[in-house]
Amino acid sequence: xTEEICRYRSPEGVACAHSALHHGFCxxxxxxxxxxxxxxxxxxxxxxxxxxxxxxxSLRNATLTDVNLVHHGSKSGYDLSHCxxxxxDMQLAHLFNANxxxxxxxxxxxxxxxxxxxxxxxxxxLGTRLEEARLDNVHWGHYVMQENLALKATNxxxxxxxxxxxxxxxxxxxxxxxxxxxxxxxGYFFRREMVMRRMQMPLFSIPRLISxxxxxxxxxxxxxxxxxxxxxxxxxxxxxxxxxNGVEDRDQLLQLSLSASLENNLYAFTNCLYFSxxxxxxxxxxxxxxxxxxxxxxxxxxxxxxxTLALFVVVFxxxxxx
Numbered sequence: 001x002t003e004e005i006c007r008y009r010s011p012e013g014v015a016c017a018h019s020a021l022h023h024g025f026c027x028x029x030x031x032x033x034x035x036x037x038x039x040x041x042x043x044x045x046x047x048x049x050x051x052x053x054x055x056x057x058s059l060r061n062a063t064l065t066d067v068n069l070v071h072h073g074s075k076s077g078y079d080l081s082h083c084x085x086x087x088x089d090m091q092l093a094h095l096f097n098a099n100x101x102x103x104x105x106x107x108x109x110x111x112x113x114x115x116x117x118x119x120x121x122x123x124x125x126l127g128t129r130l131e132e133a134r135l136d137n138v139h140w141g142h143y144v145m146q147e148n149l150a151l152k153a154t155n156x157x158x159x160x161x162x163x164x165x166x167x168x169x170x171x172x173x174x175x176x177x178x179x180x181x182x183x184x185x186x187g188y189f190f191r192r193e194m195v196m197r198r199m200q201m202p203l204f205s206i207p208r209l210i211s212x213x214x215x216x217x218x219x220x221x222x223x224x225x226x227x228x229x230x231x232x233x234x235x236x237x238x239x240x241x242x243x244x245n246g247v248e249d250r251d252q253l254l255q256l257s258l259s260a261s262l263e264n265n266l267y268a269f270t271n272c273l274y275f276s277x278x279x280x281x282x283x284x285x286x287x288x289x290x291x292x293x294x295x296x297x298x299x300x301x302x303x304x305x306x307x308t309l310a311l312f313v314v315v316f317x318x319x320x321x322x
Contacts, residue, residue, distance in 0.1 A: 010055040010082055011102070017052065031058045031084070041067045048078050055079055060086040068094045077118070102145075122148070125169050130176045140185070144169045147196065160200055167196035187222040187319075194220040217308075218315050227312040231280070234308065238301045239276035243269045245294045249287065280305035 006016040006026035018026035022033065028047070037043070041064055048054060048069055057080070067090065071077045077097030085108045093113040101119050107127040114134045121141030146169060150162030170193035177186035195215065201208035214220055218227050246255030254268040275288040279301045290298040 008056050010053070012055070012081075014053050014055050016056075028054070028057045031060070033058075035059055035062045040064070045069065053079060054083065055081050057083045059088050060084050062088045064088055064090045064093060066092040066094075069098055070094045070096045071098075081119075125173065126165055127168075128172070130172070131179070133176070135177060135180055136182060140173070143192070144173075147192070150199070163196050163199045167193055167200070170196060191215075191220045191222045218311060221315050221318050224312060224315045224319060227308060227315055231305075231308050231312070234301065234304060235273070235276045235280050238279070238297055239269070239273040241297050242272040242275055242290065242294055245297070246291055247272060247275055247294060248289050248291055253291075254288070276301065281309070282306050 004020040004024070006018045006020045006029055007024045008016040008026070008029040016026055016029055018028065021027055022030050025031070027033070035058075040062060044059075044064070045068055048071075062085070064085075069078050069080070077095070077099055079099045080095075080103055081099050081101040083100070083103045086104050086106050088105075088108045090113055091109050091111050093110065095113060095115050095118050097117045098115075099119045100123050102122045103120075104124040105120075105128045106124045107129075109129045110133050111129050112132045113130075115130075115138055116134045117137045117139075119139045121139055122145050124145050126146065144166055146162045146166035150159050150166060153159035153162055170189045174186045174189040174193060177183075177189065194211065198208055198211040198215070201211065216226070217230055218224070243254075243256050246253050248254070249271060254271050256265060256268070260268075271288065275290075278285055278288075279298050282302050282305055284302075
């Protein structure tokens with residue numbers, strides 16, 4: 001009689017070579033068997049050292065305190081991708097360089113665990129306890145699992161639920177990373193948290209529009225270069241308006257003229273650009289004065305300029321004080 005092999009196949013197509021015990025799956029892949037054996041940690045560590053694939057192991061509610069899953073002598077860690085660690089107790093676990101891509105760490109307890117250089121891309125981190133864990137150089141991926149699911153969801157209720165879960169995950173990661181002093185990564189997660197909050201707002205609402213503008217202008221305070229880019233665009237735009245409508249420089253009208261030479265038009269535009277800069281920075285030397293509708297444009301640019309400069313100071317100080 002031929003021995004039945006475990007039916008598990010990973011999303012990448014990796015098969016399990018163990019014999020099937022119950023429900024067509026081996027001990028490690030049987031989702032209906034709760035692993036409570038007293039020697040579970042020893043058996044898992046021994047199994048890891050065989051270097052056989054460990055993808056998709058079902059370790060729900062397992063007690064794995066202080067488990068050592070560091071692949072010593074290898075540049076790559078053990079492959080624990082797509083494993084199910086739902087509510088597993090993994091305090092003080094040693095998971096240096098481990099591949100946890102796509103794993104379920106939902107409500108798992110990873111306090112004081114070593115996740116240095118681990119791959120958590122696409123992992124389910126909803127409700128995961130990560131206080132005091134070592135999280136430097138962790139690969140998180142661009143988006144958490146819930147955000148990816150929300151973008152694919154076709155049902156509005158389901159999509160909003162995933163956005164809410166994603167916001168919770170980002171907030172938890174941001175809080176833990178701030179406590180660890182990893183402010184750069186924490187800042188990224190703060191911005192994603194704000195984006196997820198915005199995505200839950202009504203599509204054509206004022207709060208959502210304001211939130212989107214704040215994101216565009218400064219990335220919710222995390223991207224000072226956006227403020228600089230906005231300032232440059234604003235200065236050039238108003239310089240073009242001044243050039244088209246004309247400004248006065250010592251009784252000389254500086255304005256676009258199709259009959260004038262290129263050199264004269266360039267001279268007029270550079271002066272309009274200079275006027276736009278001093279107006280934006282609210283210096284107002286008074287050597288060039290706007291005429292006609294340009295007075296309204298100058299007042300608008302002065303208001304936006306003072307606001308933008310104040311915004312840049314706030315964003316810059318926020319980043320530097322970290």
